[in-house]
Amino acid sequence: MNAANSPVLEIRNASRVHGQGERAVQALADANLRINAGEFVAIMGPSGSGKSTLLHLAGGLDIPTCGQVLVEGTDLASLSIARRAVIRRQSVGYVFQDFNLLPALTAAENVAFPLELDGWQRKKARQAALASLEETGVAMLADRRPEDMSGGQAQRVAIARALVGPRRLLLADEPTGALDSATGTAILRLLREKADNGAAVLMVTHEARYAAWTDRTLFLRDGRIIDQSGPSDASELLAQGTA
Amino acid sequence: MSVKHALLALLSWKPSTMYQLRKAFDASTGETWPLNIGQVSTTLQRLERDGLVEQELAEAGEPEPWKLTAGGRAEVDAWWQSPVPRETPGRDELVIKLALAVTVPGVDVAALVQRQRSATLQVLHDITKARRGVEQADIAVRLVLDNHIFTTEAELRWLDDVEETLVRAQATATAGTTAPVQADRQGPTPAKTAKARSRR
Ligand SMILES: Nc1ncnc2c1ncn2[C@@H]1O[C@H](COP(=O)(O)OP(=O)(O)O)[C@@H](O)[C@H]1O
């Protein structure tokens, strides 16, 4: 498998306008973005700058007014609503700021749920769920409900759910928003690991310290990607910059 | 940074040669302020002149290690006992540059802020990468790198704040009240126009 260099997500000249005429709001303007397998990208920008809109488009939760969004080479707009829902469930994992776990279900049931929706057998779905919980370091919470978890634990379960099955694109909208700094760092370590193991990860964050864990950071202003920043090639810059 | 006190502190741990001192200093600070051997040598000479260190007799052919005198030991103790004075806010080039940018007409302050933000975030990316590679047990290096992370982060927060202040000042200026601030963006982007319209 050519995991290293195929774009998992490609956004081409995508714009999203809400409403019409006088009341039109351009939430995103002419965005271009490519994320390969194994890449971890952050989006930063003031509130209202279009970060969530970009993530919604990437995840097929919304479609662009013009331009294209391709997930693993497939243009989402070319699909029927039903097909798009399948891609969303099978290829894309979504992590929300407030976790969005179903309160009546245990961790394992929460993680298995999208697989069962896809017609997986209950037993197979549970097996995959347990493997995913194991991977995110919360296997011991499998039979616990969200109300009996800390914020950091719930977010790990949400990430396990987002990545269960064969999904290779992980979208996270302020996944550390409600967490203390140590737990936030643990979540970043986990997302970084996911990327290092071949997932493409796109994360919205307000915190530069978390953005700094990624391979590059995009800056959004008024619906436009205006700039990007990432680590320098030579890390002796560290010595230069602080000597 | 006080190379003098750093060397005295290391010598209070154990007598060492110049090269051992340099190595120990670099190891404990994660090589973020690499010392050259010349610095170590001239500092030791000055400390010797002031009666704070002296050289031990070594076996034939071995370099002679330096050790503290009683005066040197007292100096180290006093150093541990006293807080490091907070330097008066100095001539930070970035602060001065931004103060000038909002004063001198015709400077694109928003673009300047963004260029700085991008460059500073790049440094934070680099430090974070280095920090990730540090062993859990290496507490000295971790705390040095964490300090860099905190200060770099503080600069980024300050830049966000500068930008917000400019946007607000501009909003009051265009609303026709007062405040001639030279925020001077290159006109509203189409996205902004659309949004501005929608707010009416
Ligand atoms: N469904 C919608 N209808 C109208 N305007 C919207 C809608 N969703 C988002 N917007 C507007 O689009 C802009 C970008 O929103 P969003 O992507 O949520 O920003 P962010 O996540 O960066 O805070 C904002 O001005 C927001 O008010």
Ligand SMILES: [Mg+2]
């Ligand atoms: Mg948002």
